[in-house]
Every structure is written in structure tokens, then in C-alpha cells.
Amino acid sequence: MTPASNNDPFVRDLLGRGDYAIFSEIVAPQTCVLDLGCGDGELLSWLADNKDVDVRGVEMDGAKVQKAIAKGVSCYQGDIEECLADYPDQAFDYVILSQTLQEVRQPLQVLNDMLRVGRRALVAFPNFGHWRVRLAHLFTGRAPKTTRFPHDWFDSPNIHFFTIDDFEILAAREEWHIEKRVFLDGNREVKMMPNLLAETAVYLVRRHR
Amino acid sequence: MVVSTQSKRFAALELDCGVTLAPVDVAYQTYGTLNADRSNAILVMHAFSGDAHAAGIDEQTQQKGWWDSMIGPGRGFDTDQYFVICSNVLGGCRGTTGPGSINPATGEIFAMTFPVITIGDMVRLQAKLIESLGIEKLLSVAGGSMGGMQVLEWAARYPDRVASAIPIATTPRHSAQQIAFNEVGRQAITADPDWSDGNYYGGKLPGRGLAVARMVGHITYMSDESMRQKFGRRQREDQGIFEVESYLRYRGSQFVDRFDANSYLYITKAMDLFDLAAGQQSLTAVLERSKTKFLVISFTSDWLYPSYQSQEVVSALRRRNQDVAYIELTSKYGHDAFLVEVEEQSEIVKGFLVRVTKGVNRR
Numbered sequence: 001m002t003p004a005s006n007n008d009p010f011v012r013d014l015l016g017r018g019d020y021a022i023f024s025e026i027v028a029p030q031t032c033v034l035d036l037g038c039g040d041g042e043l044l045s046w047l048a049d050n051k052d053v054d055v056r057g058v059e060m061d062g063a064k065v066q067k068a069i070a071k072g073v074s075c076y077q078g079d080i081e082e083c084l085a086d087y088p089d090q091a092f093d094y095v096i097l098s099q100t101l102q103e104v105r106q107p108l109q110v111l112n113d114m115l116r117v118g119r120r121a122l123v124a125f126p127n128f129g130h131w132r133v134r135l136a137h138l139f140t141g142r143a144p145k146t147t148r149f150p151h152d153w154f155d156s157p158n159i160h161f162f163t164i165d166d167f168e169i170l171a172a173r174e175e176w177h178i179e180k181r182v183f184l185d186g187n188r189e190v191k192m193m194p195n196l197l198a199e200t201a202v203y204l205v206r207r208h209r
Numbered sequence: 210m211v212v213s214t215q216s217k218r219f220a221a222l223e224l225d226c227g228v229t230l231a232p233v234d235v236a237y238q239t240y241g242t243l244n245a246d247r248s249n250a251i252l253v254m255h256a257f258s259g260d261a262h263a264a265g266i267d268e269q270t271q272q273k274g275w276w277d278s279m280i281g282p283g284r285g286f287d288t289d290q291y292f293v294i295c296s297n298v299l300g301g302c303r304g305t306t307g308p309g310s311i312n313p314a315t316g317e318i319f320a321m322t323f324p325v326i327t328i329g330d331m332v333r334l335q336a337k338l339i340e341s342l343g344i345e346k347l348l349s350v351a352g353g354s355m356g357g358m359q360v361l362e363w364a365a366r367y368p369d370r371v372a373s374a375i376p377i378a379t380t381p382r383h384s385a386q387q388i389a390f391n392e393v394g395r396q397a398i399t400a401d402p403d404w405s406d407g408n409y410y411g412g413k414l415p416g417r418g419l420a421v422a423r424m425v426g427h428i429t430y431m432s433d434e435s436m437r438q439k440f441g442r443r444q445r446e447d448q449g450i451f452e453v454e455s456y457l458r459y460r461g462s463q464f465v466d467r468f469d470a471n472s473y474l475y476i477t478k479a480m481d482l483f484d485l486a487a488g489q490q491s492l493t494a495v496l497e498r499s500k501t502k503f504l505v506i507s508f509t510s511d512w513l514y515p516s517y518q519s520q521e522v523v524s525a526l527r528r529r530n531q532d533v534a535y536i537e538l539t540s541k542y543g544h545d546a547f548l549v550e551v552e553e554q555s556e557i558v559k560g561f562l563v564r565v566t567k568g569v570n571r572r
Contacts, residue, residue, distance in 0.1 A: 056532070065536045069504065069557040072564035074534045076523065083527070091530040 015042050018187045019098055019124035022202045026122060026180065027051060031093035034058070034118060036080045036110075037100040041068030048073070056092070058083055081105060084113035092118040099200075101125045102158045108170070115176070115207050124202045127183075129163030129195040148199050164195040171205065180204035210265035210281060210288075212238050212274070214304055219337050222299070228324035232313070235338050236261045236304025237296035240280055241288035243344070248569055250344045251286055251562075252335060253295045254352030254359040256547075257476060258426075258468060260303035263295035264288070278551040285555035291348065291562070296338055298359075299331045300476050302469035309410065309469045321407035326475055328355075328483040332362045336370070348565060351375035351558070353547035354514060355476070358483050361522065365485055368499040373565040375558065377506045378547040380518035381485035381492055381525075387513065390429050391477040394422030398470045407471050419470045420461030427460050432510040432543030485522075492525035499526075502568065503533040504561045506554065508546035534561065 014021040020043050027033060029051045035044050038057030041064075047053040057075040059065045068075035076083060080097075081104055095118030097110070102125055104110045114121040126148060127133075136144035143153035151158065164183065171178055183190040183198035190198040214236050221231035238261045243250060253263050255275060264280035266273060274295075279285040286293050297305035300323070308323035315322075339347065350363045350371050357379025364374040380387070398404055401418025409415055431439075440453035448455060486492045503526055507519035516537045526533040538553050540546035547554070 062536060062539055066538070066553060066557055069534050069536060070560035072560045072567075074502070074532050074564075076527070076533065076535045077537055078520075078535070086524050086527040088528060088530055 013187065015046060017043075018184045019200055019202050020046075022182050022184075023096060023098070023122055023124070024051070026204055027053060027094055029053070032056075032091070033094045033096060034087070034092045035096040035098070036084075036114070037097065038064075038068060038073070038075060040064045041071045041073035041075055043096070043098070044068070044073045044075075045071045081110060084110065084117060087117040089116055090119055094118055094120050094122050096122045098122075098124045099126060102128075102160045102162065105159070107160055107162075108174075111170075111205075112174075115205065119206060120179070121205045122202070123205065124200060125162075125167070126158075127164045127195065127198050127201050128161040129165060130185075130199050131196050132199075134196075164198060164201045167201065167203065171203075175208050176205045177208050178203060178205055210240065211268050212240065212262070212265035213268040214238055214261050216304060217338060217341055219334070219341075222330065222334055222337070224324055224330045225327045226325045230306060230324065233299070233306045233334060234304065234310070235296050235299075235306075235334060236301075237294060237338060238262055238264075238274075239295075240264050240293040241291055243292040243342070247344050248346070248348060249290060249566070250292045250294060250339070250342070250347050251349045251351060252339060252347050252363075253280065253286065253293055254335070254350065254356035255295060255298065256352070256354035256356050257480065258423075258464070259356070260301065261295050261297040261305075262303075264293065275548065279555060279558070285551070285558040286351070286562075287559065290566075294339070294342070296335055298355075298476065299334045300326045300472055300479060302472040303467075305334075307469065308407070308471035308475055318410045320410065320471055321474075323471070323475060325482075326479050328358050328362050328479055329366065331479065332359050332366060335359070335363075336367060339370075345370065347371045348569060349373040349375060349562060351377070352379075353377035354379055354544065355480050357514075358480065358485075361485050362483075364499050364501045364503070365495045368496075368501055371501050372569050373502040373504070373561070375504045375506070375561070376519070376522065377554075378508055378511050378514045378519070378544060380514055381522055382483060382487075383481050384518070388481045390425060390513070391481055393425050395474050395477060397421040397425070398473060401470075404470060407474075409470070414465060415470045416462070416465040419465050419468065419473060420458070422470075422473060423464040423468075424457040424461045427457055429513045430544045432512065432541055434510060434541045435543055435545070438541070492521065493528045496522075496525055496531065497529055499531060501531075502561075502565055503531065503535075504557065505533060505535045506547070506557070507535075507537045508540040508542070508544075508550065509537055510541050511544045511546060513544040 032054040035057045044055035065077040095114040132146045133144045182202040183194035184200040222233045264274040297303040300307045312319045357376035360376040398418040401415035404415035443452045507516040523535040
């Protein structure tokens, strides 16, 4: 479940997801976590059961909210971008946004809100700079489609196509402090040239004091 | 599960209007067993026209309770695990003191001399009942519509005595539209000559007025879609009227047999007067002290208690980062959904109560 030691380049899955495994290692026990776009609450439920974390979720899809609440997760049905304003400052130890940043209308606003309501933001996103995406775009001359990005351009939930480098540049501009960054290609941790080789990036970010 | 209604008498209840009712009777039913440390009690509160008979088969009437599908062994409120209590509200006509009761001071029926009551008064009486049952802290308070208003009132007034709250299809205050529908109902009753300024007891009941009031009510409990599906434009060949007319007339006349017109006036007024944030800066301030865990439920087609009213409560709680789960369940049944959509509600109520129970046991 933990990210690799030096001789083991693979991260294990948690609930079938590499990024969940990284989150689960980062999140300290007995903290308070808000998961934006928590789906049916499986990560939160795991954190509550295994790390005694006080968990809250936000999810738009009613069927998923129903499952989350049935699992005992305190889940709010609503829009991530509309609901964040309600929460008080620094209400959570971590605010998680997993594989959703590319889908929100105002990514910077969401990230800033996350860093306002939480002491730290945990963000995982797909890297559109990955070589497969680049190749697909270069050789087909069309909106790239890969196994990681299977959608046609006209029915894709993804509305922002950004890369690891883009995120780093934004973090520098906003003067966020990046406490940890983990890059994954499948379940393999990528150490070199992540912008080209990683499919997924996980960032632990906080504001500078 | 055959159940019987029990009754308790309390020496006095001081009302918000300043009047003291003495004594006061409360009719209630219980389901399941109170555990040794008295930590598994759930108070369920009925909507406007409900009564203490929430579940099981009533010993006398042989009827099922109004939330029987939600309360029982293995159901949403699982009586194998929880001790569930439901009482008839103050001002009601099903065993709890109301305008149809005898005024001990005069020996006559109260009728319209019954004092104005509030949702707060109803809840204070319930608190007395809970105390008398030896329960210090409720695992949960739950209810829909007016029952949901009482849930909110409980959470606001007794934050230390409710571990969790489940307000369903409800509001922190009535809108003009909700007050308007209630007023139509009240006017229908008082316009009936048989109402006789409320002094109809022992004589002819204001049945026409009360039936019309109930018909309006039923329209507001349904949705355009559910009415279209249930009745459409079908006609009753035998009576030469539309099915929807026949249905409303039947519901109206049936209501006259079981509900007191003066209770209608007093209870609807209590609903209209309810304002959870009254005298406070904001809803957030009202619920600030609460450590209660909330599960708030609304329904997509409920236009009488629209989701925005539930969301207002949810927003207020989130502003203080209080523990609140919220879902807007998809339903075509309008306001009636809270009585009808059993499967979805059962699933989430069960999961929620398991979590609340864990939290209570940890402390």
C-alpha cells in the first residue's frame, strides 16, 4: 500500500487505486478529512475504519451519495465548486481532490478554496503530458484518446488539459509549498522525467505561512 | 407486531404563549427494547395529520402504523437494535391533550379557548416524556415534514440530548406559499357553518370544511407527475366524475372520521409560526452548540417542502463544519415521498445510525 522504497518501484493498490494508496499513507491518523468528489465514499470509509479519521465527503451523483451515506460516510450531495464557500477556514487537516481537477470549471479557485478550508490539499490528477497522450495527438492529429483518457472530445468530462509541468508552474506562481509529490505510471513510481513518463501525479500542498 | 397506545400524564406544561396547561396527557407507542444503558432510543415524530401509531398493527384499529415500512425488525429503524418511541403531538386529537380535550379548570371542552401552541411546546412535552422513560440522551430524533420541524427544534434546544438528527422533507420556517395553503385549509373549516366557532363537539361536525381542507392538503402532498400517473383524466363511470375528484372526496371524508377540525387549526398555526432562527442572528447561530450528527433528506419532486429549504439547514451546519450528510433523493411522489420511498431511505438511515451508534459507544 505504501509508495515504493528505493528497491521496489511499485506502489501497491488501495481499493484498486494507486493514488488512494498514496493518500492513505500521507493522511495521519485521527485527523479530519474532506474528500471532494468522494464517489461512493470508499476511500473515506477506509480512512475512517483504518485510521480513525473524521471524514466528510462531497459528491454530485445522488446514487453515489446514497451508497456513501449507507456506508456511514457523512456525505453532502452538491457541487464541489458551489459548496466550498460554506466551510469555515482551516476546518480540515486535509482536503482531497482525486482525478477531478481537470473536470472543474475554475481549477485555481477550487485549489485556493481547498487551501483555505484545509491545512493541506491532496490533489491527484491525470497528466496530459504523458508520452502516450503526446503520441496520440501527434500521430492522429486529433484530440488524444488513450486507455487513460478513453473519452471522445465531445463527451469527455475533462475540460482542462494540463500537465505536471503546468501544475508546478501554477504552484510556483501562487507560492504554494509542495510538501510531497508522487508520480505514477500505472502502479510504478516514476522518478525521472515525470511530465513525460507519469500518467498520474499526486501532490501534497499547503500555503506558505 | 401488535402494539397498543400508552399514555402518560404530566402535572403541567408551560407554553411559549405564557399559559400553563395542567395537567397534560401524552399518547405514545414504543417498539423494540430499551437497552441496559438506555443508549438506543430513537424518537420518531409524526407529520401534521399523523399520530403515535407509527409502526406495527394497532391493537384496536388493526391498522398499520404510518411509517410501518420504515420501523420494525430489520427495517430502516431496526427494532431489533433500537428502541423507537412515537408520541401524538400537543394539540393533536389522538390521545394527547388538544383543543378537543376537557379543560380541567372549567370542566368543558377547550375548543377555541385552547391556548396557541408552537412546535417548541410540542418538543418540550416530548422531552418530558423521554425523561419520564428514563432516557437522558436520544440516539436519534427523526421525522418528515412537521415531524422534521420538531427534529430541528430538538437539535436546536437540546443539543446535548440528541446524538443525531434526521430531518426529512422539512424546513426551518414556512414560506409564504406554505402558510397560504394552510390558510386555505383553515378558512375552509371556519367557513363551514357547522364549525360554530369551534363549539361543534357533541353535535354535527364541520365535516365539509375539514374535508375540503384535507383535499387541498392532499394536492400539495402529490406532484404533477404522480397525479398524472395515478389518475390522469380517467373518469369514474359510475359517478360521472374524474378519478382525481373521487380520490380527493374519499380522502376528505375519511379524514373527517379521524381528525378534529380545531386540531387542524391549532397545529397548522403552530407550523406557520415555527421559525428555527427566530430571535437569533442566523440559523448557524441557532445550531452552533450542536454536536449532533445530522442526516438531512429532501426529495426532487417535493414542491411543498422544496429542497432549498433543507439545503438552508445544511449550509448553516456546514458553516460551522458540523457533521451533516445531505441527499436529495430522486422521487416522483412529491411531498408524500418521505412516506413512500422506503428502500432508499432505509438504506441510508441504517448506515447513518450504525455510524452514530459507534460514535456514542466510543465516548
